[in-house]
Amino acid sequence: MFLEPLYVSTLLYGFGIVCLIGLTAFYLNVLTLDGFVAGLIVGVPILVFGGFDNFILLLSFLILGSVLSRIGRDIKRLYNPIGEKVGTRAWPNVVANGFWPMISSVMIYFFKDPSVKLLWEIFFMGSLASMVADTSATEIGMLSRHKPRFIIDPDSYVEPGSSGGVTLLGSLASILFSILFGFLAYLVSGFNPLTRFTLIGFSPLIYSKGREYVILFVIAVSGALGSFFDSFLGASIQGKYKCVVCGNVVESHIHCGKESMYLSGVRFIDNHMVNFISGFVGGVIAVILFSLI
Numbered sequence: 001m002f003l004e005p006l007y008v009s010t011l012l013y014g015f016g017i018v019c020l021i022g023l024t025a026f027y028l029n030v031l032t033l034d035g036f037v038a039g040l041i042v043g044v045p046i047l048v049f050g051g052f053d054n055f056i057l058l059l060s061f062l063i064l065g066s067v068l069s070r071i072g073r074d075i076k077r078l079y080n081p082i083g084e085k086v087g088t089r090a091w092p093n094v095v096a097n098g099f100w101p102m103i104s105s106v107m108i109y110f111f112k113d114p115s116v117k118l119l120w121e122i123f124f125m126g127s128l129a130s131m132v133a134d135t136s137a138t139e140i141g142m143l144s145r146h147k148p149r150f151i152i153d154p155d156s157y158v159e160p161g162s163s164g165g166v167t168l169l170g171s172l173a174s175i176l177f178s179i180l181f182g183f184l185a186y187l188v189s190g191f192n193p194l195t196r197f198t199l200i201g202f203s204p205l206i207y208s209k210g211r212e213y214v215i216l217f218v219i220a221v222s223g224a225l226g227s228f229f230d231s232f233l234g235a236s237i238q239g240k241y242k243c244v245v246c247g248n249v250v251e252s253h254i255h256c257g258k259e260s261m262y263l264s265g266v267r268f269i270d271n272h273m274v275n276f277i278s279g280f281v282g283g284v285i286a287v288i289l290f291s292l293i
């Protein structure tokens, strides 16, 4: 049945490993306490069902995000005057980024058909790639000397760090990190004997023999496209407000301690919701590309 003895011990090992990494992240101020709890809920299934190779990809995304958020902190603080902790992930952030990787990891385990397993694996990587690309575009784009242009109206400019704003530097970073992540996906894709291990069974990518470079290409492209789509959603359907105190266009309905004025977009769609949607879209793009090529 479902809970075989091996499975229980695997779950315990997985829980222990994720707990250890999560606590380290908490003490390094990468995670808040609720972010840590959310990280356990998301991270344990990814490790136990998705295996070590997928977990390595997840970790690389987390490490990249926290390293990039620490670059140019002083500049970034200027754009974030309300004292929100720069680079610390709370639970909505963890869930928005980790939900699709978690779901696809569970699917990879429970589907028995190798070709279906493989497609979920591609979905996992595509969805993570779009978050890698989005994170690097945001974190590096904020260091640009030029003000971001509004993606759906390139003649107008928006504040650095705000959703829907794009800079050349940020876009280049998003493409570069998509390619690097695609390369990492290729490296852990079960062909390299050093990384060919998982907690349960072996990587579904083994079924894609002969298509190793396709994975690199597919993941790189879906990352960049997913991040582009993220900016598009941020510019269009994400809720925008005007602060009644400081007068800035803001993304939260409360700013400077006061209820902000509604401007545009859908009220309940915030930045986390946008990341959640574009993570799904990144995965779908990867699956479609992989099936077409």
Ligand SMILES: [Zn+2]
Pocket (backbone or CB within 6 Å): 243, 244, 245, 246, 247, 248, 255, 256
């Ligand atoms: Zn304000």
